[in-house]
Amino acid sequence: MTNRVSRLILASSSRYRKEMLERLRLPFEAISPDIDETPHPGETPARLALRLSVEKAMAIAANHPDSIIIGSDQVATLDGSPIGKPGNFDAAKKQLQALSGQCVEFHSALAVTDGSRTESADIITRCYFRQLSDAEIVHYLEIEKPFDTAGSAKAEGLGITLMEKMESDDPTSIIGLPLITLARMLRSFGINPTLSAQENPHHD
Numbered sequence: 001m002t003n004r005v006s007r008l009i010l011a012s013s014s015r016y017r018k019e020m021l022e023r024l025r026l027p028f029e030a031i032s033p034d035i036d037e038t039p040h041p042g043e044t045p046a047r048l049a050l051r052l053s054v055e056k057a058m059a060i061a062a063n064h065p066d067s068i069i070i071g072s073d074q075v076a077t078l079d080g081s082p083i084g085k086p087g088n089f090d091a092a093k094k095q096l097q098a099l100s101g102q103c104v105e106f107h108s109a110l111a112v113t114d115g116s117r118t119e120s121a122d123i124i125t126r127c128y129f130r131q132l133s134d135a136e137i138v139h140y141l142e143i144e145k146p147f148d149t150a151g152s153a154k155a156e157g158l159g160i161t162l163m164e165k166m167e168s169d170d171p172t173s174i175i176g177l178p179l180i181t182l183a184r185m186l187r188s189f190g191i192n193p194t195l196s197a198q199e200n201p202h203h204d
Helices: 015-022 045-061 089-099 134-144 158-162 179-188
Strands: 008-010 028-030 068-078 081-083 103-113 118-129 163-167
Touching: 008 015, 015 028, 045 068, 045 081, 045 103, 045 118, 089 134, 103 179, 118 179, 134 158, 158 163
Parallel strands: 008 028, 008 068
Antiparallel strands: 068 081, 068 103, 103 118, 118 163
């Protein structure tokens, strides 16, 4: 089991996902997958997230046959339409104004593979935004600057104060890596994070 844990790879360049995986206290590498993330014609945001999570994992698995690979992708949607990352203050302000009083669904897709067997899942988080005043929106954006976050709110930070409520089977999924589901998947591949956790795991 120890050898397999030492060959755990996160197929991502996201610092948020790396920080989340660190919670499991397992040694891992993070390698950015090089894949085309263009949606297929007629592909729903949920199916896109699930497909990309699998393709990310398989892309890394192709060059690391003795490893357990974790792939993940997240898409935020409002009434079934995707919500992108704002990129700047003005776009984030418009986005939060549009999301005020609305329910946003986050599809946090996850895939784990050893190259021959793959498990995948889509974990949904529903975020119900409060009715937000422009003063709240502007002050929040000036403080947290969530311009690289779909939905313009970081639920792990001050963004939680913009919410009326959140619904999910996995509270970590909103940050982009559903750890409850991931731990279950890893156990099915012979890695029990509870028993394999280390005091000072080394990772890249």
